[in-house]
Amino acid sequence: MIENIAAGFELFATTDNFLALFAGVSIGVIIGAIPGMTVTMGVALTLPFTFTMHPVTGILLLLGVYKGGIYGGSITAILINTPGTPPAACTVLDGYPLAKRGEAKRALDIALYSSCFADFMSNLALIGLAGFLAAFALRFGPPEFFTLIVFSLTIIAGVSGDHLAKGLIAACLGLALATVGLDLIYGTGRFVFDNYELMGGFSFIPVLIGLFAIPTIIDHYTRKPSARGHSSTLSKAGASWADVKHCFKSMVRGSIIGVVLGAIPGIGGAPAAFLSYSEAKRNSKTPENFGKGEIEGIAAAESGNNGVAGATMIPLLALGVPGDVITAVILGAFMIHGLRPGPLLFQENIDIIYAIFMGIMLSSVYLFIVGKVSIRFISKIADLPDNILLPVVLVLCAYGAYAVNNNLFDILVMLSMGVVGFVMLRTSVPAAPFLIAFVLGPLLEDSFRQSLQLSEGTLGIFLRNEICIAFWILTVLALVLTIRRSLRDHKAAKITPSLDG
Amino acid sequence: MNSVRSDLLFGLVIITATVLMATVVIPLGVDSPGNVDILALSPSFWPYIITSMMALIGVIMTLRAGLLLRTGTDVAATPHVEEAETDPDTDGSRDYSFAQASRRVAMCLVILFAYYLALEPLGFVAGSVLVIVALTLLTGERRAHVIAPVALLAPILLYLFFTHVAVVRIPLGLFEEWIT
Numbered sequence: 001m002i003e004n005i006a007a008g009f010e011l012f013a014t015t016d017n018f019l020a021l022f023a024g025v026s027i028g029v030i031i032g033a034i035p036g037m038t039v040t041m042g043v044a045l046t047l048p049f050t051f052t053m054h055p056v057t058g059i060l061l062l063l064g065v066y067k068g069g070i071y072g073g074s075i076t077a078i079l080i081n082t083p084g085t086p087p088a089a090c091t092v093l094d095g096y097p098l099a100k101r102g103e104a105k106r107a108l109d110i111a112l113y114s115s116c117f118a119d120f121m122s123n124l125a126l127i128g129l130a131g132f133l134a135a136f137a138l139r140f141g142p143p144e145f146f147t148l149i150v151f152s153l154t155i156i157a158g159v160s161g162d163h164l165a166k167g168l169i170a171a172c173l174g175l176a177l178a179t180v181g182l183d184l185i186y187g188t189g190r191f192v193f194d195n196y197e198l199m200g201g202f203s204f205i206p207v208l209i210g211l212f213a214i215p216t217i218i219d220h221y222t223r224k225p226s227a228r229g230h231s232s233t234l235s236k237a238g239a240s241w242a243d244v245k246h247c248f249k250s251m252v253r254g255s256i257i258g259v260v261l262g263a264i265p266g267i268g269g270a271p272a273a274f275l276s277y278s279e280a281k282r283n284s285k286t287p288e289n290f291g292k293g294e295i296e297g298i299a300a301a302e303s304g305n306n307g308v309a310g311a312t313m314i315p316l317l318a319l320g321v322p323g324d325v326i327t328a329v330i331l332g333a334f335m336i337h338g339l340r341p342g343p344l345l346f347q348e349n350i351d352i353i354y355a356i357f358m359g360i361m362l363s364s365v366y367l368f369i370v371g372k373v374s375i376r377f378i379s380k381i382a383d384l385p386d387n388i389l390l391p392v393v394l395v396l397c398a399y400g401a402y403a404v405n406n407n408l409f410d411i412l413v414m415l416s417m418g419v420v421g422f423v424m425l426r427t428s429v430p431a432a433p434f435l436i437a438f439v440l441g442p443l444l445e446d447s448f449r450q451s452l453q454l455s456e457g458t459l460g461i462f463l464r465n466e467i468c469i470a471f472w473i474l475t476v477l478a479l480v481l482t483i484r485r486s487l488r489d490h491k492a493a494k495i496t497p498s499l500d501g
Numbered sequence: 502m503n504s505v506r507s508d509l510l511f512g513l514v515i516i517t518a519t520v521l522m523a524t525v526v527i528p529l530g531v532d533s534p535g536n537v538d539i540l541a542l543s544p545s546f547w548p549y550i551i552t553s554m555m556a557l558i559g560v561i562m563t564l565r566a567g568l569l570l571r572t573g574t575d576v577a578a579t580p581h582v583e584e585a586e587t588d589p590d591t592d593g594s595r596d597y598s599f600a601q602a603s604r605r606v607a608m609c610l611v612i613l614f615a616y617y618l619a620l621e622p623l624g625f626v627a628g629s630v631l632v633i634v635a636l637t638l639l640t641g642e643r644r645a646h647v648i649a650p651v652a653l654l655a656p657i658l659l660y661l662f663f664t665h666v667a668v669v670r671i672p673l674g675l676f677e678e679w680i681t
Contacts, residue, residue, distance in 0.1 A: 031667075034662075037667060041667070045667065045668060165508070165512075165558055165561065165562045166511065168554075168558050169511075169515055169555060169558055169559070172551050172554050172555040172558070173555075175547075175551045176548065176551050176552075176555075179547055179548050179551070183532075183544040185542060185544075186533075186534050186537075186544055188531075188532035188533065188534060188544055189530075189531075189532050190530065190531045190532070190544055190545075190548065191526070191530040191531065191548075192530075193530060214613075217609075217636075218606055218609050218610070218613075220640070221602075221605045221606060221608070221609045221639060221640070222596055222597060222602040222605060222606060223596055223597070224596065224597060386640075387637060387640040387641075387642045388637065388642070388647065388651055390636070391632065391633040391636035391637050391651075391652075392633065392651060392655045394613070394616075394632065394633075394636065395629040395632065395633060395655055395656055395659065396655075396659060398616070398620070398625070398629065399625065399629075399659045399660075399663055399671070402625070402669075402671070403663055403667060403669045406669060406670060408617070408620055408621060408672075411617050411620065412617055415613050415614060415617055418613070419610065422606075427507075427511070445547050448541075448547075449541070449542055449547075452539060452541050452542055453539075453542060456539070457538075457539035457540075457541065457542075
């Protein structure tokens, strides 16, 4: 064991590895911060540079891009209401309101601390619990996915605020929008209307950008110049130790959620972020502040989404199964260098595994350094006046939406969703439930139908083991708590005017 | 409009929309093969489930609002108070009048969709220069030394980044041959 660790250290401790990892994290943060540039694109673009590198150096470069990219998405989410990546969509909910209050640096700091903490926890889980979590993850089939997503959707009640019915309608609209495209099982069109652009469904990024960034731009023109001023006055004050202490529980909870969901192939960062956010809100003493600039909301979202980063490597390294597109590209990098992840890699190339583990641990430190430096420069964006900033944001969004599929149609989708988002803003229909349902909708429907295919139509499959039953119990508990809280608030609202009167 | 009336209207709009979805949009928009053995596996099953949920919420909203109006319950007693009525950002002193704001939103939308239409013939760089100038002028900014550098630099820098760093081919429209 000690010999293997020493051999791993020898492989790892080279200048090339240190530089590659640092470059990877820096590239990742920049790519993640640009709306439309996904982490997958970043990793795929970096892949050709690894061909001539040592396997460990190449893989660490890709891992750096991956980890930096997941954090980078939160920067634009907080500063300009535009999530750089789909998992950062949850960070928008509290990050942008904080930035509008002039607390952008505090929000960015907490996003960074939560990301680094969750990333570190995720790395520890990868090193210590890979075998156990991989075995647990293998028990997840379509029925377990379905019950997990149903539980995740209970957050909709929480993010709807005072407009529960409108929130539920928004969620239904999000689910409906997610059905557009070719049917997964039969391959027939749904709401395609012979338009080939619609066959693949709507891409996440143009919809996300349209729903959050464009309404802010349109709404800006309804305000008089005296009421506009700056997008936000940037306070120099970052997050305090008290903020970190206040958010610590949510960071730990979010990291655990991220690790567990990250180990399950096919889930990704967005559901982990939403579930972590939902649990933070449920356990908060001030749940009413969520969605209005609650620092704990950012910590929960970012820890949930970054907790996934190390854990997605668990099925890849332990079983040779890529959990998402990014780890599939990393699997490709292993194979290009003649390595095949899985149990055999642990037997034949354990030194490489240890070297990668060491690099992964160092990536959390690099993420902190790169994040701190980038906050210092990027947060200056918040000081620009809206008159100048918002037209530039529109152009950035257009380039980003186009870059997803190299398709002008995505810009039309972005602008149309912007109009929908603006109407929702003005009619007090919350956008968050729409977004959550749109992101989780395809997973929900696909797992539901795959389950019924497996069981030949028998609904009993959704209760087939203790994982499914546990998620149903959690769902019922979450709904009961939400209804109780709603009734209590309703009662309090009735009493207050009568006291005033 | 008070919140109960707006909820009533919203509920009625939802009910109408779901009826249209169930009777026109889903039958026309979803191609269901004839040999589906299990109803829940049909491509139209999920859209119908979503429509039914929306209809149910719409009916509950309408009934609740109707009941509150009938019993004459004080609007203030309901927690559903329109944000637009209470948000200090939208009071008369900070916002344009409804007519002025509508006109400005319409102008903004015309600029946004004209930008989309201009991207193919003019390309991203020229189209983006024009949209930045147009939107900045709409905000009331008239200083050329402020508008010109931003309008020129931002699209060009983004073009260079996406083309050379991200390796995404950005269309330049009629300037394609001229530049390349």
